[in-house]
Amino acid sequence: MKDLKHLYYFENLLTEVNNDLVREARSRGDKAIGVTCFQIPEAIYSVPGVFPVFLRAPRTGSIDMGSYYMTSMTCEFCRALLERGLEGGYQFLDGIIGTAACSQMADCIENIEKLAENYNDGYFVQHVDTPMKGDENAVQHLTRMCRKRILDRLTEQFGVDTSDDALKKAVALHNEICDVITEIGNYRKEENPRITGYEFAVLTLVTFACPKDLLLEKLKETAEELKTRVPDADYKKKYRARVVLAGSEIDDPEYVKAIEDAGALVVADRYCYGSLPERDRIELNDKEDVLTQICRHTVKKCQCPRYMDTAKIQERKEYLDRIAKEYHVDGIVVEQMKFCNFWGYERMADSHILRDQYGWPVLSVDRPYSMSGAGQLRTRVQAFVESIEIKKIQGESGKWEKQ
Numbered sequence: 462m463k464d465l466k467h468l469y470y471f472e473n474l475l476t477e478v479n480n481d482l483v484r485e486a487r488s489r490g491d492k493a494i495g496v497t498c499f500q501i502p503e504a505i506y507s508v509p510g511v512f513p514v515f516l517r518a519p520r521t522g523s524i525d526m527g528s529y530y531m532t533s534m535t536c537e538f539c540r541a542l543l544e545r546g547l548e549g550g551y552q553f554l555d556g557i558i559g560t561a562a563c564s565q566m567a568d569c570i571e572n573i574e575k576l577a578e579n580y581n582d583g584y585f586v587q588h589v590d591t592p593m594k595g596d597e598n599a600v601q602h603l604t605r606m607c608r609k610r611i612l613d614r615l616t617e618q619f620g621v622d623t624s625d626d627a628l629k630k631a632v633a634l635h636n637e638i639c640d641v642i643t644e645i646g647n648y649r650k651e652e653n654p655r656i657t658g659y660e661f662a663v664l665t666l667v668t669f670a671c672p673k674d675l676l677l678e679k680l681k682e683t684a685e686e687l688k689t690r691v692p693d694a695d696y697k698k699k700y701r702a703r704v705v706l707a708g709s710e711i712d713d714p715e716y717v718k719a720i721e722d723a724g725a726l727v728v729a730d731r732y733c734y735g736s737l738p739e740r741d742r743i744e745l746n747d748k749e750d751v752l753t754q755i756c757r758h759t760v761k762k763c764q765c766p767r768y769m770d771t772a773k774i775q776e777r778k779e780y781l782d783r784i785a786k787e788y789h790v791d792g793i794v795v796e797q798m799k800f801c802n803f804w805g806y807e808r809m810a811d812s813h814i815l816r817d818q819y820g821w822p823v824l825s826v827d828r829p830y831s832m833s834g835a836g837q838l839r840t841r842v843q844a845f846v847e848s849i850e851i852k853k854i855q856g857e858s859g860k861w862e863k864q
């Protein structure tokens with residue numbers, strides 16, 4: 462396929478956290494807030510005057526220092542973030558909102574908070590609790606947390622307006638981004654998609670890594686370009702299976718590329734830093750305060766395994782089954798960051814339930830943060846693709862063997 466005109470530009474933005482657009486937004490006076498988790502509604506950080514930067518540690522090599530402080534038995538994503546923090550990689554931020562959603566991330570942010578004592582004047586670190594159930598009490602709890610610990614804190618620290626009007630502007634910008642990403646993402650449902658999973662992962666990830674208003678123009682140009690893009694005719698030779706990729710944080714499109722290089726086209730992305738369901742637009746009404754509505758959207762849509770009530774657990778399986786059908790996949794890849802407790806349980810459950818109860822072929826993998834284990838991943842994916850092909854040739858129905 463012809464290269465997307467702005468792909469290289471977007472790829473470059475992902476090579477560092479303090480990228481050109483982050484610097485541009487800060488130079489006009491906006492405050493950059495480092496965030497780490499999708500249990501807090503991302504839209505609230507887009508009130509005029511601030512913008513969110515999801516923490517990442519691109520081009521991570523050694524995580525020895527992170528491991529020294531957090532031990533080698535903790536999540537590598539957290540250790541990589543701490544390592545980057547120790548290197549001074551987050552000093553450019555104006556503050557960090559840490560989520561006590563997972564204790565390992567809370568530990569990571571507490572360590573970064575100690576470092577931040579020496580950062581810029583006004584640099585702050587705020588910890589926020591999030592709910593574990595998907596009911597109305599959870600919505601109210603999250604709303605209180607977001608008001609007291611985030612919005613009030615932003616006003617106190619930077620004097621930004623966090624009224625309903627400001628929140629409506631934030632939701633409008635958030636929705637504009639969601640609409641363009643959804644429009645592009647829908648091409649992945651085509652029989653012969655005009656965009657690869659890697660390209661789409663780059664386009665989605667920049668929306669978490671950059672101030673949204675500065676991205677819109679080039680994203681919209683890309684959506685326009687895709688309207689007439691002609692897909693490769695030999696698509697089925699290159700990609701012998703279509704998969705949903707689900708699981709914990711993937712903040713490096715190279716992970717998606719490694720799967721695609723092994724023959725499985727990633728047509729749906731249900732992981733943190735992916736588009737499903739993070740890029741579903743927020744619908745507001747005039748009957749209720751805006752923050753409660755935003756929080757309800759997050760609680761209802763969030764697919765994080767930290768939600769432990771039966772209804773949410775069941776809903777997560779149904780969600781994956783639904784998108785697997787909608788994007789016409791042949792199988793589901795469930796990945797988990799090494800030493801992540803939540804996804805450890807979820808991955809184990811998914812690999813049985815999605816196969817035995819829903820009939821999907823499932824590949825279940827754990828992974829390091831950096832791409833050093835890509836060789837092993839390719840081997841596993843190749844074997845998975847071959848098993849799907851064999852089943853198709855044999856025309857077998859019924860239960861699939863675990864890979």
Ligand code: SF4
Nearest residue numbers: 498499500562733765
């Ligand atoms: S998996 Fe859950 S706890 Fe971890 S970043 Fe995603 S939403 Fe947050």
Ligand code: SF4
Nearest residue numbers: 536563566709798801
């Ligand atoms: S991968 Fe798991 S342990 Fe690591 S930050 Fe995310 S939820 Fe926490």
